[in-house]
Amino acid sequence: xxxxxxxxxxxxxxxxxxxxxxxxEDLTQEIxxxxxxxxxxxxxxxxxxxxxxxxxxxxxxxQYRKTKWERTKRDNFNDHFLASTIEGPENxxxxxxxxxxxxxxxxxxxxxxxxxxxxxxxxxKKYEExxxxxxxxxxxIKSRVNRGRLQLARILKExxxxxxxM
Amino acid sequence: MKCEKIQDLLSPYxxxxxxxxxxxxxxxxxxxxxxxxxxLSNLSExxxxxxxxxxxxxxxxxxxxxxxxxxxxxxIHLGLDFFLRPSFQPVLAVASIFFVLISFYFFHxxxxxxxxxxxxxxxxxxxxxxxxxAKTGYFKEDLSAFKDNFLxxxxxxxxxxxxxxxxx
Numbered sequence: 001x002x003x004x005x006x007x008x009x010x011x012x013x014x015x016x017x018x019x020x021x022x023x024x025e026d027l028t029q030e031i032x033x034x035x036x037x038x039x040x041x042x043x044x045x046x047x048x049x050x051x052x053x054x055x056x057x058x059x060x061x062x063q064y065r066k067t068k069w070e071r072t073k074r075d076n077f078n079d080h081f082l083a084s085t086i087e088g089p090e091n092x093x094x095x096x097x098x099x100x101x102x103x104x105x106x107x108x109x110x111x112x113x114x115x116x117x118x119x120x121x122x123x124x125k126k127y128e129e130x131x132x133x134x135x136x137x138x139x140x141i142k143s144r145v146n147r148g149r150l151q152l153a154r155i156l157k158e159x160x161x162x163x164x165x166m
Numbered sequence: 167m168k169c170e171k172i173q174d175l176l177s178p179y180x181x182x183x184x185x186x187x188x189x190x191x192x193x194x195x196x197x198x199x200x201x202x203x204x205x206l207s208n209l210s211e212x213x214x215x216x217x218x219x220x221x222x223x224x225x226x227x228x229x230x231x232x233x234x235x236x237x238x239x240x241x242i243h244l245g246l247d248f249f250l251r252p253s254f255q256p257v258l259a260v261a262s263i264f265f266v267l268i269s270f271y272f273f274h275x276x277x278x279x280x281x282x283x284x285x286x287x288x289x290x291x292x293x294x295x296x297x298x299x300a301k302t303g304y305f306k307e308d309l310s311a312f313k314d315n316f317l318x319x320x321x322x323x324x325x326x327x328x329x330x331x332x333x334x
Contacts (some may be wrong), residue, residue, distance in 0.1 A: 004231045011224045025228045032232050101213045121216035146177040154210040160208075 002035070006049075016118045017060045019074025019107060026145055027063065031056045053133045057115055064111045074107055098156065105155040109148050116141055117148040169202055176206050180213060194274075 010031050015024035033056055042051060106114055112134075119125045119133065120141075127145075131138045172195045178184050179192050196203045249258070274280055 004173050007229060007232055008221065009261065014309075015222060016219070025231075026223070028224075028228060029231055029235070032235055036236055038285060084219065092189060096216045099218070102212055102215050103219070119215070121213060122219050124217065142178075146174060148207055149177050149212060150205075152212045153205050156208045156212060157204065 113148040116144045
């Protein structure tokens with residue numbers, strides 16, 4: 001069944017993109033509603049997962065452009081992730097702090113760059129798969145991933161420098 | 167190479183996607199530039215952190231909401247299905263033409279003249295029907311007169327024939 005097979009994937013991409021748990025639940029529901037409506041148009045020769053992720057990506061970016069989530073704060077990193085992240089005792093606190101900064105910095109990225117960073121670095125998809133989902137050339141995807149990572153790295157660098165000053 | 171150019175190569179450098187020549191250029195630059203080396207270590211940390219974000223489980227509440235979605239959708243469709251089937255389309259077309267004409271009549275600025283001409287047309291039609299009905303009445307009378315004449319002439323022929331036989 002579609003819900004059993006894809007709900008986790010869709011919920012996680014919605015959560016990683018929006019950063020807000022109740023918002024991600026509503027988005028997942030809306031994406032599934034869109035899926036049921038679009039299902040008769042699906043070409044069975046195509047890859048269903050890529051098609052579904054394209055549908056989800058389009059909906060998430062459209063919603064983002066309409067509502068501008070960047071104004072709303074992302075959930076506290078500790079709320080949902082910390083319980084599932086196992087850290088060793090050494091450097092554990094610092095690493096968690098940095099993860100928190102990276103999680104919050106995702107909101108500073110534009111919707112298109114945030115989406116490719118989520119697909120590549122969080123979900124570990126291949127560049128070719130991302131190009132298919134985003135409907136863009138491979139070179140554009142690689143350059144967006146690069147730009148996104150550099151933006152995050154600069155934010156992390158600034159925060160680290162501020163920590164050292166204090 | 168300048169820092170800006172090297173920074174663009176750092177991400178592919180981490181993913182081992184550079185040519186041997188580019189790799190050497192980046193390595194040499196990193197040995198002399200603390201800014202780019204610190205950026206590389208941040209990039210590496212980001213890469214590691216993002217990959218380590220765990221997948222969350224879907225709550226039971228959301229799962230239940232997702233399971234009832236197709237049923238909800240079907241309910242809406244059942245109501246509309248009757249009106250949306252192709253065989254109902256001519257009825258919809260006729261109804262829409264009817265509504266267009268009705269609205270044309272009601273919202274026309276010269277509604278009175280339309281009403282008068284409509285009335286005239288209705289009267290004309292009615293009188294035509296009456297005339298036609300009267301004509302059919304005459305035709306019926308003519309037909310019965312013709313029938314009587316025909317029967318009379320037959321009777322006369324019969325008596326003539328019978329009279330001739332008796333004479334013989």
